[in-house]
Amino acid sequence: MAVLTETPAPVLRAPASPRRRTKRVNRPSAWYLLPAVAFFGVFAAFPLVLVLYLSFTDWSGIGTPGFIGVDNWIRLFQNSAILDATWTTLLLTVLCWATQTPLSILLGVWSAGEQRNRAVLSSLFFLPLLLSTAAIALLYNRLFDPYVGIGRGIEMFRNILGSTSGALTAIVIVVGWQFIPFHTLLYQSAARNIPKSLYDAATVDGAGRWYSFWYVTLPQLKNTIVTSSTIMIVGSLTYFETIFLLTNGGPASSTRTLPLEMYFRSFKQFEFGFASAIASVLVIVATAISLVIVRFSGFAKMRSTLEGL
Amino acid sequence: VKTRPNYIAGALSAMWLVIVGVPLYVMVSWALQTRDSFLDRGPLAIPGSITFGNFAEVMDSGFMRYLVNTLIVTVACVALTLVVAIPAAYAIVRSLSWASGATFRVFLVGLAIPAQATIIPLYLIINRMQLYDSLTAVILPTVAFGLPLVVLVLVGALRDVSSELYDAMTVDGAGPFRILWQLVIPVSRGAIAAVGTYTALGAWNQFLFPLVLTQDPSMRVLSLSLTNYKQEFQINVPGMMMAVLLTALPVFVLYLVARRWLIAGLAGMGSK
Numbered sequence: 001m002a003v004l005t006e007t008p009a010p011v012l013r014a015p016a017s018p019r020r021r022t023k024r025v026n027r028p029s030a031w032y033l034l035p036a037v038a039f040f041g042v043f044a045a046f047p048l049v050l051v052l053y054l055s056f057t058d059w060s061g062i063g064t065p066g067f068i069g070v071d072n073w074i075r076l077f078q079n080s081a082i083l084d085a086t087w088t089t090l091l092l093t094v095l096c097w098a099t100q101t102p103l104s105i106l107l108g109v110w111s112a113g114e115q116r117n118r119a120v121l122s123s124l125f126f127l128p129l130l131l132s133t134a135a136i137a138l139l140y141n142r143l144f145d146p147y148v149g150i151g152r153g154i155e156m157f158r159n160i161l162g163s164t165s166g167a168l169t170a171i172v173i174v175v176g177w178q179f180i181p182f183h184t185l186l187y188q189s190a191a192r193n194i195p196k197s198l199y200d201a202a203t204v205d206g207a208g209r210w211y212s213f214w215y216v217t218l219p220q221l222k223n224t225i226v227t228s229s230t231i232m233i234v235g236s237l238t239y240f241e242t243i244f245l246l247t248n249g250g251p252a253s254s255t256r257t258l259p260l261e262m263y264f265r266s267f268k269q270f271e272f273g274f275a276s277a278i279a280s281v282l283v284i285v286a287t288a289i290s291l292v293i294v295r296f297s298g299f300a301k302m303r304s305t306l307e308g309l
Numbered sequence: 310v311k312t313r314p315n316y317i318a319g320a321l322s323a324m325w326l327v328i329v330g331v332p333l334y335v336m337v338s339w340a341l342q343t344r345d346s347f348l349d350r351g352p353l354a355i356p357g358s359i360t361f362g363n364f365a366e367v368m369d370s371g372f373m374r375y376l377v378n379t380l381i382v383t384v385a386c387v388a389l390t391l392v393v394a395i396p397a398a399y400a401i402v403r404s405l406s407w408a409s410g411a412t413f414r415v416f417l418v419g420l421a422i423p424a425q426a427t428i429i430p431l432y433l434i435i436n437r438m439q440l441y442d443s444l445t446a447v448i449l450p451t452v453a454f455g456l457p458l459v460v461l462v463l464v465g466a467l468r469d470v471s472s473e474l475y476d477a478m479t480v481d482g483a484g485p486f487r488i489l490w491q492l493v494i495p496v497s498r499g500a501i502a503a504v505g506t507y508t509a510l511g512a513w514n515q516f517l518f519p520l521v522l523t524q525d526p527s528m529r530v531l532s533l534s535l536t537n538y539k540q541e542f543q544i545n546v547p548g549m550m551m552a553v554l555l556t557a558l559p560v561f562v563l564y565l566v567a568r569r570w571l572i573a574g575l576a577g578m579g580s581k
Binding site: 103118181240259 | 315318321322325326328329330331332333335336339347348351352353389392393394396397399400401403404405406408409412415416418419421422423424425426427428429430431432433434449450452453454456457460475476478479483484485488489513514516517521532533535536539546549550553556557560561564572
C-alpha cells in the first residue's frame with residue numbers, strides 16, 4: 001500500500017476531456033466492503049447461526065455433532081440448575097443497574113463542573129478503566145480472601161466470598177468499581193452539553209440546586225440514561241470473566257449465571273449441544289434488547305456521546 | 310452564578326475516591342512488599358521497606374513470553390481491523406451500492422452480539438480450520454467482534470467530510486483508491502486513532518477467546534496468564550499482585566502519553 005506516495009496532482013489544471021471524465025468513477029465499489037463483511041460473517045455472524053444448529057445436536061467437543069432434535073431444549077426448560085442460573089443472572093442485572101446508575105449520574109454531573117479540583121479528582125476516578133477485567137477480578141479475589149485480604153482489617157469483608165448473598169454483593173461491588181467510571185464518563189460529557197441557559201432560566205425562577213438537578217439536569221440526561229442502561233443490562237446478562245475469576249460460580253453454585261453455566265457445561269462437562277441451547281437463549285435475549293435500542297433510542301444518540309469526548 | 314460550594318456532592322466524591330483508591334493502593338503496596346512483611350503488617354498498612362523481589366519472581370515465570378504473545382495479538386488485531394474497517398466505512402459513506410446500506414445495518418445489529426454466546430461454535434470453527442492453540446485463533450474472532458463499533462465510529466467521522474472535498478479530488482482525476490489514501494485517511498486521523506486505541510485495549514485485555522481457543526503455555530497471553538499466576542503464587546500473594554500490576558503497567562503508560570485517545574477508546578470499549 002505504500003506504493004501510493006506520488007505527489008498529489010496540482011489543483012489547477014485543465015479539466016479532463018468529457019469522455020475521460022464520464023469514465024472516471026470517484027465512488028468506491030461495493031468490493032471495499034467485502035473484507036470487513038467476510039471477517040464479521042465468518043467469525044461473528046456465522047457462529048450465531050451455528051450455535052442455534054448446535055443446540056439441536058449432541059456433541060462432546062470431538063468428532064461430528066449428531067442431530068438429536070429438541071432434546072436439549074426440553075432438558076433446558078426442565079433443569080432446575082438452569083432455572084437457578086436464570087434467576088441469578090436477572091437478580092445480578094437488576095442489582096448492577098440499581099447501584100451503577102444513580103452513582104454514575106451523580107459522579108458524572110459532579111465531574112462535569114468546571115472547578116479545577118473536580119477535573120483533577122475525576123481523572124483519578126477513571127483509573128479503574130485502565131485495568132483489564134481479569135486483573136480487576138483477581139485483584140478483588142485476593143482482596144476479599146478471608147486469610148490474606150482486607151477482611152483481616154475490616155470485619156464486614158472477612159468472609160464476603162463465603163456466603164451466597166456475600167458473593168453476590170462482592171460481584172456487584174467489583175462490577176460497579178470497574179464500570180461506574182465508564183458510565184460516569186458518558187454522563188459527564190452529556191451533562192457538559194446541557195445548555196447553560198436552562199440553568200440560568202431555572203435560577204431566575206428561584207430554583208435551588210436540588211430543583212435544578214431534578215427538573216433540568218435529569219430530563220436533559222434522558223437519552224444518556226437510555227444508552228447507559230442498555231449497555232449495563234446487555235453487559236450484566238453476559239458477564240463472564242468477573243464471576244469466573246472472582247467466585248468461580250461459588251459458593252456451591254450460587255453465583256453461576258447463564259454464561260458460566262454455559263462454559264461449565266461445555267468446556268468442563270463436554271455437553272456442547274446442551275450448552276449451545278443456553279448460548280442460544282443468551283443470543284435471543286441480547287438481540288431482542290439490541291433491537292429495542294436501535295428502535296427506540298437510535299444509534300445517532302450513542303454516537304454523539306462518543307463524539308463528545 | 311453559584312457561590313455556595315456543594316458540600317454533599319463533595320463528600321460523595323471524596324467517598325468515591327476512597328473506594329477507587331483503596332484497591333489500587335493495596336495492589337501497589339502488596340506488590341512491593343515481601344510476603345512476610347505483608348502478612349505481619351496487615352493488609353492496609355504502609356509498607357515498611359520496599360522490595361523488587363516479586364518483580365524478579367514474576368519475570369522468571371514466563372512473563373516476557375506472555376508479554377510478547379500479547380503484543381503480537383494486539384498489533385495484529387489493530388492492523389487487521391484498520392485494514393478492513395477503513396475501506397468498509399469509506400464504502401458505506403460513499404458507495405451507491407445497495408450493499409453499503411445493508412452492511413451498515415448488519416454492523417448496527419452486530420453491536421449487541423454477545424461474544425460469550427459464540428465461544429462454542431467458534432471452538433468448532435477454529436478447530437476445523439486447524440487453528441486451535443495458535444495466536445491466530447485469538448486474533449481472528451477478536452477482530453470480528455471489534456468491527457461493528459469500529460466501522461460505525463469511522464462512518465460517523467466520514468459523514469462529516471463535505472462532498473466538495475471528494476469532488477475536488479475527482480476533478481483532479483483521482484480514483485477511489487487514491488481518494489481513500491489521500492483524503493479519507495488523513496481527514497479521519499482522529500477517529501482512526503480512537504478506534505485503534507479501542508481495538509488495542511480490547512485485544513490487550515482479551516480473556517475469553519484465549520481461554521477457550523488456546524491451551525499451550527507457549528501461546529498464553531497476559532490476561533490469561535493471571536489465572537496461572539494465581540495458582541503459582543497461591544502462597545506468595547504479593548507476587549500475584551505484582552503480576553496484576555505489570556499487566557496493567559503498559560496501559561498506565563499509554564494513559565500518561567496519549568490520554569485523549571485512550572479516553573476516547575475506553576468510551577468505546579465499555580459499550581461492548
